[in-house]
Amino acid sequence: MEHTQFLAVNLMVYEMIIMFIIFALFHKKFYKENLAKRERKITSNSNIFGWVFIALSLIILYLNPTILTRYSFVWLASELKSKDVEGVSVSFFLTIIQLSHLILTVSILNIIYRFYEKKPHFIFVILSIFVVAISSSFIVGTSRFSIILPLVTGLYTILKLYKPYRKLLGFLSIALSFIFIAVSTSLKRKTITGDVGSSTFENLNTDLQLYFSGVANVAHSVNTRLIYEPFNVMAILSDLFRSVIYLNSLFGQHVSALMQYNVSFYGGGPSRDQILPMIGQGYLYFGFILAPILTALTIIIVMYLDKKIMKSSSLFTIYIITYLCLKFALFNMANATIQISFFTNFFLILLIIEWLNKTIKTR
Structure with missing residues (x-):
């Protein structure tokens, strides 16, 4: 047990070192110019296909x-609802509605900013914050990611749009984020544990282990190595594209590191909902040396x-690229399979809508 945890800690430290090395090697390529000084003026967009x-x-x-x-609406809910929907067997429809939620938000922001461009007034800033706050108040299942x-x-x-109010917006953003995190965490704890009393430290430890690649989660990845064979190319591709429409049918059935990790995590049983950390996924696929790849x-x-965000002048582009950037930046709360699935099944639709809007505007 101690050896497993020691290896897990080393993997996490190794991952952190690689992160700093990668940034040191590539930061000049991506940040060789002062992008903050070269920001373009953001404009509202035609959004026919969004509507x-x-x-x-x-x-x-x-x-x-x-x-x-x-x-669930976080301000009125007493507990969170299930992510599964009775009577709806086509998950594609669920994705469409979740996408529409985002598109509706950016579309309303686009309209508000169009008025602001004509007559700059603080009321439009307040309206934009209100739209974002209400839109973000609907949580899907028990996933705090969704808010x-x-x-x-x-x-x-909003910070990018309304530059004259950045200091005030920065303060409001921090305050709103803390409020949303606190409320959603409390709701999730009541939903999952039935509001069983426990210390603040125990609750914090549980939340960190659930949402980040903590030592316990990475240690379970190390244990999974006992029942999972590395360097199986077809099995790796099958795992990475298992949630991608069409591609998931090209690689056949193979032993899944994601499934084996859950077997190790729960010691058997039917549960398969624990997220394999990305560093653990790399370790299972490629061994210790290549684990952070x-x-x-x-x-x-x-x-x-x-x-791309810093150089963009399109409101719609900034919104969707920021969403994607945040999704990838929170890699400690996900793994490569989840990120690829999000990009192909979710984000590509947003890019297509943006491309269609630009094409119509150009013509």
Whole structure:
């Protein structure tokens, strides 16, 4: 047990060292110029296809109203709802509604900013904050990701839009983030544990282990190595693309590191909901030396996206690239399989909508 934890700690320290090395090697490529001084003026965008997508989502909701049963409004809920929806077997519809939620938010921000461009007034700043706060108040299942990511994305977008009010917005952003995290954490704890009393330290430790690649989670990855064979290319590809439409059918059935990790974590049993940490995933696939390779690739992607955000002048682009950048930056709360699934099944649709809007505007 001590040996396993010692190896887990070494893996986490090794991952951190690689992160600093990767940043040192590539920061000049992505940050060779002072991007802050070269920021372009942000403009509102034509969003015809965004509203078309929202209309399509409303039709889906009309035909499948039970989809809404997966959402909880954090300010009124006594406990969180299940992420599963009875009577809805097509998960694609669930993704469409979640996407529409984001598109509706950025579309409303786009309209508000269009008024601000014509007549700059603080009331439009307040309206934008209100829209982001309300939009981020709907949590999907028990996933706090579903409110924290839209909240931070929206607040960062507002900071980019309303430069004269950045100091005030910075303070409000920090305050709102703490409030949302506190409320959602309390709700989740009541939902999962039935509000069983425990110390603050125990609750904090549990939350950190659940949402980050803590020592306990990485140690379970090390234990999983006993029942998982590394360097199996087809098994690795099958694992990475297991949640990607069409691609998941190209690699056949192989032993999954994600599933084996859950077997190790729970000691058997039916539960398969624990997230394999990215450093643990790299360790199972490639061994100790190459374990941080997935983390290294993620850091490079984050730096690239950060540069794209700084150089963009489109409100819609800034919003969706920021969302993607945050998703990848929080790699300690996910793994490569989750990130690839998000990019292919979720983010690409946003890029297509943006491309269609730009094409129509150009013509």
